[in-house]
Amino acid sequence: MKQKFIRTILCFFLTAAVSAHPAYASQEWPSDVSIEADAGIVMDADSGTVLYGKNIHDTYSPASITKVLTSIIVLENCDLDEMVTFSKNAVYNVEADSSSAGYDTGDQATVRDCLYALLLKSANEAANALAEHVAGTTEAFAEMMNEKAKELGCVDSHFANPSGLNDENHYVSAYDMALITRYAFENEIFEEIISTTYYELPPNARNPEGLGVSPGNKLIKKNFPEYRPDVIGGKTGYTSIALNTLVTGARQDDTTLITVVLHSRGTTYSDTSRMLDFGFGNFRSVSLENNDTTYSSLNSNLTIAGLPTSSAPSLTVDxxxxxxxxxxxxxxxxxxxxxxxxxxxxxxxxxxxVCYSLGEHQVGTAWLTLGAERSESPAIPEELLSAVPTTIAQVSYEDEAAAENSSEKDRNMEEAADSQSTSDSASEPDQNTLSSGEQSQNTPDENPTGGALSDGFSVTPILIFTAAAAVIALLGTALAVWIGKSRRREEAERMERRRKRMERLKETGVSEEEFNEMMKNRRLSIPLEPDKRSPRRKGSSKSSLLSQPKKKRTRDSEFTLKKRRRWKR
Incomplete structure (x- = not known):
């Protein structure tokens, strides 16, 4: 309960602190770029921010850039040294004259070799063989592809095969493909393979001397004019329906960019270079650790309800x-x-x-995580114990006295005197505790070891107001929950008593109506005792008094009457 309370208060503090960032007039977002392809995008790899886009949610056939998603699913489900067997379906269920690494039915290769054949040579039979190795069939693997795309936030795309060959149910958007490529470059093995310029595949039946493969991406080949030293790697694609497609990852200093070009007529490299020049020339990546101290302030010496957050789960940002x-x-x-x-x-x-924005543009998101508890059962600080010693001692005494009285009720009547003596002696610890409390109150600025307490966490008025409102809301909610539970418990007890009564009546053969009538007659037949009769109330009418039966005359009243008669004579 204590940890949940601290966690909730920390969240309220964080909400107030983060919302307190000053807002300035937003700068104009750079937009001096254009591409010739029908769709394209440049995205910041760290934040996922779209720096520029054209028709980013329109769907097109992706061709072989599909294999980026295929490779990621394989890397997450296989060991690189596992052996893959090429089935007849894997080798021949491809379009004629499509990309191939020369594997035949019955050939075996490691997952590592298949991935190099997939990403560098764009081998379609390698895509099918890997899919069957992971999921059993290419259809089942396509379901895994769609699940992974949804997990990454894709909303426009659908995948029908692992290779990217033409299919009316196989399509992507530039935005979704950027999300997939961004995720792929977070995998070190993928980045290593995609940035390789040459790889030697082992011998097989069709290639007894082995086969050297290199990527079709000219941006990473130094002997081509399209070469860019900032490009990490990428994947090309082409079909008669998809036309030219290209995904690319590039890095300059602390900034990493992802570009996607779809449905291009031979302009994939020039469009990619334009978007990369635009991104690197107009934007910079900023570290939150060096610029935003909100979270470090919240986690330093913050004390809530007398309990230091150093003993509770900490809120941290990567x-x-x-x-x-x-x-x-x-x-x-x-x-x-x-x-x-x-x-x-x-x-x-x-x-x-925590979502950061610049004007209308979201520029990044940071996950706020709950760290592990620093101690499983933190002790109550001495500062809290010395702050209210009388209250703590009183609670301790009342608990002790209640326990003592509860045990005495079960004893014989002869031990009543001993019970009273024990109850009286229980008050002695109260005085001792009070004395120690008064002594600690005389030195509030010193800790138990004699040193000065560390400075507390200073907050602004808005933080204090927010925290106070949060505490009041929590207390109100707790009170409402407690009242509701009490009422439900009382109602449950009442229903249980009624159920037991009905069972007893059923055993005796008496219905509930008969029992209620018997109880009513019994209450009416019981006369009131003299000391329980209602006294005359102020303002009672005389008629009500006259209607009461007259009392019998006593002997003293008769004697007085005779004396009066003699006096009259």
Missing amino acids: PDSRIILPNNAEFEETTSSVSFDLPENAPDNAIAA
């Missing part, structure tokens, strides 16, 4: 989190907000997302 900003904008111009509606791809220990 120190590697980054956002993307135009070169003419500063971090202070960003605004941030906390969102508790997390997507499917959020980390398991994430409790919220």
Whole structure:
């Protein structure tokens, strides 16, 4: 309960602190770029921010860039040294004259070799063989592809095969393909393979001397004019329906960009270079660790309800989190907000997302995670114990006295005197505790070891107000829950008593109506005792008094009457 309370208060503090970022007039978002392809996008790899896009949610056939998603699913489900067997379906269920690495039915190759054949040579039989190795059939593997795409946030795409050959149910958008490529470059093995310029495949039946393969991406080949030293790697594609397609990853200093070109008529490299020049020339990646201290402030010496957060789970943000900003904008111009509606791809220990924006553009998101508890059962601080010693001692005494009285009720009547003596002696610890409490109150600025207490966490008025409102809301909610539980418990006890009564009546053969009538007659037949009769109330009418039966005359009243008669004579 204590940990949940601290966790909730920390979240309220965080919401107030993050919302308190100043807002400045937003700078204009750079837009001086254009491409010839029908669709394209450049995305910041760290934040997922779209720097430029053209028809980013329109769908097109992707061709062989599909194999980026295929390779990621294989890497996440296989060991590189596993052996893959090429079936007849894997080798021959491809289009004629499509890309191939020369594998035949019955050939075996490691997952590693198949991945190099897949990403460098764009071998379609390798895609089919890997799919069958992972899922049993290419159809089952396509289902895995769609599930993975949904997990990554894709909303426009659908996959029908692992190779990207023409199919009316196989299509992607530039935005979805950027999400997939961004995720793929987070895998070190994928980046290593996709950036390779030459690889030697082992011998097989059709290639007894082995086969050397190299990528079709000219951006990483130094002997081509399209070569760019900042390009990490990429994947090309082409079919008669998809036309030219290309996905690329590039890095300059701390900034990594992802580009996608769809449905291009021979302009994939020039369009990619334009988008990369635009991205690197107008934007820079900014580290949150070096610019936003909100989270480090919340986790340093913060004390809530007398309990230091150092003994509770800590709220942390990944120190590697980054956002993307135009070169003419500063971090202070960003605004941030906390969102508790997390997507499917959020980390398991994430409790919220801090979203950063510059004007109308979202420039990054940082996951707010709940760290492990520093101690399983933290002790109550000495500062809290010394703050209210009388109350603590009183509670201890009342608990002790209640326990003592409860045990005495079960004893014989002869031990009543001993019970009273024991109850009286229980008050002695109260005085001792009070004395120690008074002594600790005389030195509130010193800790038990004699040193000065560390400085507390200073907060602004808005934080204090927010925390106070949060505490009041929590207390009100707790009170309402307690009242509701009490009422439900009382109602349950009443229903249980009624059930037991009905069972007893059923055993005796008496109905509930008969029992109620018997109880009513019994209450009416019981006369009131003299000391329980209602006294005359102020303002009672005389008629009500006269209607009462007259009392019998006593002997003293008769004697007085005779004396009066004699006096009259």
